[in-house]
Amino acid sequence: MEHLDDATRTELEAAAFRRLVKHLDEHKEVQNIDLMILADFCRNCLSKWLVSAAEERGAELDVESAREYVYGMPYPEWKEHYQQDATPEQLAAFEARQAQKRGNA
Template identity: 50%
Template sequence: MDTNSPADASAKLDQLPDAVAAQAFRRLVQHLQHRHDAQNIDLMGLSGFCRNCLADWIMDAGFEGDKSAARELIHGMPMDEWKAAHQTPATDQQIAAMQASVAKNLI
């Protein structure tokens, strides 16, 4: 019997205390705020999610601010400011990698 199925992993994750999950989430966000060199397009190409996805997910979880406020919380500054200071133009290869990666998100 396979005890490592996605359903089993999800059930185990659901058992994680909320305080522990919250601290891990905050550490992830702080890490991404420190690592501006990790471009959103590269995160999307590798993992199928980025800072903007995290902002969407906190909104889905009940964050009471709007999309702009959620993105500012995750980026550590207003989105336009972050983009001007840290975002580089995406290459055709980055866009292709992102599209292929995001296609894997459809569960």
């Protein structure tokens, strides 16, 4: 992508981000804990990254607005309809992932 100008690269990155958000919206069965175990990020992380990017650019964006964008609805509504309780296996895998990160830090 080095051959692309900054504006084109930014447009492609933005399009890829929107596609990721759409993909996650189409796969609500994928729980945030699953994402955290496998990829060390989740929908909430994306929301926080949006807020951070806004702050870096002097724009105002609160976490709840960012979450609504990422989740496609207010976060409490998404949790009510789609979030499942983590299984003991998921919790153990998440803790193992966290322990691994601490060991590599």
